[in-house]
Amino acid sequence: MKLSFVVNGAAREVEVRPMARLLDVLREDLRLTGAKEGCGEGECGACTVLIDGKAACACIVPAVQAHGATVQTVEGLADDQRLARLQDSFVRCGAAQCGICTPGFLMTAAELCQRSQALSRAEVRDAVAGNLCRCTGYQKIIDAVEEALCADQPR
Amino acid sequence: MAQLIGESIGRVDGPAKVSGRALYVDDLHVPGCYYGATVRSIHAHALIRGITLNLDYDWSDVVVVTSVDIPGENVIALMTDDQPALAEQVVRHVTEPIALVAAPTREKALEAARNVRVEYQPLPALIDMTRSQGEDPRIFGRDNVFKKLELRLGDVKAVKGGVLIEGEYNVGHQEQLYIEPQGVLAVPRDDGGVTILGSLQCPYYVVKALTRVLGHDKLNVVQAATGGGFGGKEEYPSMLSAHAALLALRAGRPVKMVYRRDEDLRATTKRHPARVKLRTRVDESGRLLSLDADVLMDGGAYNTLSPVVISRAALHVSGPYRWETAHVRAAVVATHTPPNGAFRGFGAPQAMFAVERHLDLIARTLSIDPVELRRMNLLREGDLTVTGQVVKAPGGLLALDQALAAADAPLPPLSPIPGGGGDAARRLPGRGVSVVFHGCGFTGNGEAKIKSSVILELQGERVRVLTGSTDIGQGTDTIFPQIVASILDIPLSWVEMAPHDTALVPDSGPTVASRTAMVVGGVVDAAARKLHAALQAEAKRPGPFAELARARRVRTPLRVEAQHQPDPTLRWDDERYIGDAYPTYAWMATVVDLAVDIDTGEVTYRRLITATDIGFALNPVLASGQIEGGALQALGWATFEEVVTDGKGLMLNDRLTNYIIPTAADAPEMVTLLIQNPYAGGPFGAKGLGEIPMDGPAAAVAQAIEAATGAVLNRLPMTPERVLEATP
Numbered sequence: 001m002k003l004s005f006v007v008n009g010a011a012r013e014v015e016v017r018p019m020a021r022l023l024d025v026l027r028e029d030l031r032l033t034g035a036k037e038g039c040g041e042g043e044c045g046a047c048t049v050l051i052d053g054k055a056a057c058a059c060i061v062p063a064v065q066a067h068g069a070t071v072q073t074v075e076g077l078a079d080d081q082r083l084a085r086l087q088d089s090f091v092r093c094g095a096a097q098c099g100i101c102t103p104g105f106l107m108t109a110a111e112l113c114q115r116s117q118a119l120s121r122a123e124v125r126d127a128v129a130g131n132l133c134r135c136t137g138y139q140k141i142i143d144a145v146e147e148a149l150c151a152d153q154p155r
Numbered sequence: 156m157a158q159l160i161g162e163s164i165g166r167v168d169g170p171a172k173v174s175g176r177a178l179y180v181d182d183l184h185v186p187g188c189y190y191g192a193t194v195r196s197i198h199a200h201a202l203i204r205g206i207t208l209n210l211d212y213d214w215s216d217v218v219v220v221t222s223v224d225i226p227g228e229n230v231i232a233l234m235t236d237d238q239p240a241l242a243e244q245v246v247r248h249v250t251e252p253i254a255l256v257a258a259p260t261r262e263k264a265l266e267a268a269r270n271v272r273v274e275y276q277p278l279p280a281l282i283d284m285t286r287s288q289g290e291d292p293r294i295f296g297r298d299n300v301f302k303k304l305e306l307r308l309g310d311v312k313a314v315k316g317g318v319l320i321e322g323e324y325n326v327g328h329q330e331q332l333y334i335e336p337q338g339v340l341a342v343p344r345d346d347g348g349v350t351i352l353g354s355l356q357c358p359y360y361v362v363k364a365l366t367r368v369l370g371h372d373k374l375n376v377v378q379a380a381t382g383g384g385f386g387g388k389e390e391y392p393s394m395l396s397a398h399a400a401l402l403a404l405r406a407g408r409p410v411k412m413v414y415r416r417d418e419d420l421r422a423t424t425k426r427h428p429a430r431v432k433l434r435t436r437v438d439e440s441g442r443l444l445s446l447d448a449d450v451l452m453d454g455g456a457y458n459t460l461s462p463v464v465i466s467r468a469a470l471h472v473s474g475p476y477r478w479e480t481a482h483v484r485a486a487v488v489a490t491h492t493p494p495n496g497a498f499r500g501f502g503a504p505q506a507m508f509a510v511e512r513h514l515d516l517i518a519r520t521l522s523i524d525p526v527e528l529r530r531m532n533l534l535r536e537g538d539l540t541v542t543g544q545v546v547k548a549p550g551g552l553l554a555l556d557q558a559l560a561a562a563d564a565p566l567p568p569l570s571p572i573p574g575g576g577g578d579a580a581r582r583l584p585g586r587g588v589s590v591v592f593h594g595c596g597f598t599g600n601g602e603a604k605i606k607s608s609v610i611l612e613l614q615g616e617r618v619r620v621l622t623g624s625t626d627i628g629q630g631t632d633t634i635f636p637q638i639v640a641s642i643l644d645i646p647l648s649w650v651e652m653a654p655h656d657t658a659l660v661p662d663s664g665p666t667v668a669s670r671t672a673m674v675v676g677g678v679v680d681a682a683a684r685k686l687h688a689a690l691q692a693e694a695k696r697p698g699p700f701a702e703l704a705r706a707r708r709v710r711t712p713l714r715v716e717a718q719h720q721p722d723p724t725l726r727w728d729d730e731r732y733i734g735d736a737y738p739t740y741a742w743m744a745t746v747v748d749l750a751v752d753i754d755t756g757e758v759t760y761r762r763l764i765t766a767t768d769i770g771f772a773l774n775p776v777l778a779s780g781q782i783e784g785g786a787l788q789a790l791g792w793a794t795f796e797e798v799v800t801d802g803k804g805l806m807l808n809d810r811l812t813n814y815i816i817p818t819a820a821d822a823p824e825m826v827t828l829l830i831q832n833p834y835a836g837g838p839f840g841a842k843g844l845g846e847i848p849m850d851g852p853a854a855a856v857a858q859a860i861e862a863a864t865g866a867v868l869n870r871l872p873m874t875p876e877r878v879l880e881a882t883p
Binding site for chain 2: 027031032033034035036037038039040041043044046073074075077078087090091092093094096097098099100101102103106121122125126128129130131132133134135136137138139140141142
């Protein structure tokens with residue numbers, strides 16, 4: 001079946017199997033390999049993308065659900081100045097080590113940035129708790145997200 | 156000198172990693188690539204009676220490999236030659252690989268693997284490590300012992316006085332849980348050889364193993380971006396690379412093998428379970444008179460690196476303390492379970508959990524404050540370790556003082572219990588403190604044996620660093636250029652890392668044992684000085700490196716190679732375990748604050764303070780990131796992570812839904828103090844730091860739970876059920 005959606009600002013049409021996962025369509029058909037597969041069951045969040053602005057695990061989303069939707073992946077972040085700042089914060093704060101979870105964290109954080117509501121550090125912690133990282137102990141990820149949110153939202 | 160070293164510059168691979176451009180194995184797109192899958196044993200111990208293909212299945216586009224198809228030797232060469240690439244007549248653990256298949260899609264490969272039929276004759280299996288040594292059935296050698304060792308300081312039997320205090324400590328498996336599962340891509344070369352691109356720590360391990368399996372050395376190994384290792388990608392990639400190479404050579408096309416998470420959890424190496432029995436004598440004031448230690452570890456069905464793991468356990472079971480006498484016996488034995496292997500800490504965390512808990516037991520028995528007991532007995536300048544090594548510039552006391560001083564700051568507020576029920580009175584606060592040390596680099600004369608090498612090449616305004624040491628997230632691809640740029644006083648932009656491809660780079664030794672920054676970083680430092688000298692010799696005049704490099708008119712690159720020069724004053728007797736066990740030690744104190752829910756036994760972490768003597772921080776953000784990540788793995792081991800197995804040794808909780816690692820919501824706020832205490836043998840004074848954060852936090856958590864509830868826990872993990880059960 002034919003899937004039409006907007007990915008990182010560009011209209012795309014892909015022929016997909018009925019139960020194809022959104023993650024496979026992104027990675028294999030569109031060669032957007034930024035979203036990673038860490039568990040295949042929506043636990044680790046390494047495959048997080050934004051579907052109509054909301055963070056979702058692409059490994060458990062049937063591709064057909066994205067029909068007509070706007071999907072954002074890590075490859076599209078740099079197009080938005082605010083989100084490019086988020087990427088910079090991740091590098092500067094040491095929020096990325098091995099980097100395999102990084103695209104997922106960035107997309108979860110991108111949703112927070114776009115919501116533009118002030119969050120306490122504890123709220124940031126909770127907000128990213130759906131993504132697993134095994135390298136950083138999360139401290140520097142929280143630092144980076146907080147820094148990016150602060151830059152956005154004077155409070 | 157350029158102020159680069161000691162600065163927190165962002166990691167050089169950061170921009171690629173935050174933009175999705177960094178390519179991990181599964182991201183590599185190769186036209187015509189097949190996908191591999193593995194047929195694994197369902198028995199812990201069995202004879203293989205036959206391997207047949209289901210003839211009703213369509214095999215037309217499937218390649219199958221069994222042990223008879225191996226062109227070289229059927230062995231994964233590491234320390235001993237006991238582990239086959241594919242089982243032949245016997246399987247010795249569940250999930251042992253028996254056959255391989257490759258097909259055009261992942262789905263088809265997995266389906267084909269299910270259509271390979273293995274007929275078994277089950278045999279009695281030995282699963283319990285406490286019943287292995289000298290018992291039947293025999294798995295390894297004459298007595299099922301992979302390695303046994305003993306070390307002595309003085310005569311413990313001669314010590315009669317003081318109070319006799321005995322304890323037993325048990326820890327289970329732990330999974331490394333790198334977020335990127337194991338994966339390898341094997342690509343046939345035109346010369347009949349093969350190129351391996353893999354998620355791996357030690358490319359030269361793979362070269363060594365594959366040369367034996369293929370029967371030739373027409374191969375090169377390239378590290379792809381690697382999504383975490385923690386030891387888990389030290390030895391296992393040799394197995395996976397052998398499998399992918401066998402399939403690729405048979406299929407005549409590239410073959411990709413990337414494990415699904417469940418397969419990775421069930422089949423790959425884990426931290427060794429251990430039982431540690433300690434029998435000590437202590438005088439009334441708390442002075443440590445004698446240590447009698449008995450360490451037993453479960454190696455699983457094959458040797459892998461177990462002899463080195465047990466060695467590190469034996470050398471750390473004293474803790475960072477002065478014992479007047481010691482007798483340590485340690486053994487790692489075989490069982491019919493999946494082999495255990497390298498994991499951050501490498502035997503030390505198991506030993507250190509035991510001795511730190513034992514100090515708590517001593518403190519309780521003698522009614523001494525546990526922190527004061529530690530302070531009294533911490534190794535001081537000139538003291539002897541249990542191998543008789545004279546301690547130099549120890550950082551234990553400094554670390555303890557700094558961590559405790561930082562702990563005076565007010566705690567962050569206790570987060571409410573999710574879903575309500577925020578009755579603070581039902582959550583009891585507790586604080587725990589531990590102190591550990593960790594030997595940096597290889598044990599004894601290990602470094603002398605491997606002669607780590609690094610090459611530097613100058614061409615134009617570019618210095619290229621060629622090393623087999625891999626960056627698996629810890630940041631060495633950033634700190635090596637920092638070292639080079641600082642020594643040569645050139646901009647960082649001049650320095651680049653060559654791909655970690657064994658066709659290009661020399662063997663710098665494996666990326667393990669908290670040795671890369673300290674040992675290989677030292678070789679990088681030496682190579683940079685050598686390059687400057689070579690450039691001056693070529694120019695026939697002295698001068699700053701940058702100026703001479705700009706004036707250079709020679710077309711060919713200027714190339715120098717440096718090798719690690721071990722400290723010639725170090726003495727080590729590998730038979731008797733006497734002497735300088737490690738060139739130096741890192742030291743760390745942990746103060747953890749937590750709350751225990753008295754209704755559920757659940758532990759909530761509030762703050763983790765660590766103070767770590769790492770010699771010198773080459774890049775403080777990267778260094779503290781290592782410590783924070785390692786410390787959270789230790790908290791996971793302390794209260795969350797439990798590998799549950801069935802009676803055959805098969806991991807039952809083989810998913811991220813039931814093998815629980817900490818999330819951001821579980822993790823405490825961390826205060827990470829880096830203590831500068833330069834070590835002359837490391838670059839700019841740096842020591843190893845990758846593993847020490849794994850050693851101390853679990854014991855501190857146990858002490859904190861005890862302080863909060865009175866529950867005495869000597870077994871990991873301290874799950875809510877165990878906490879409740881132990882609460883008086």
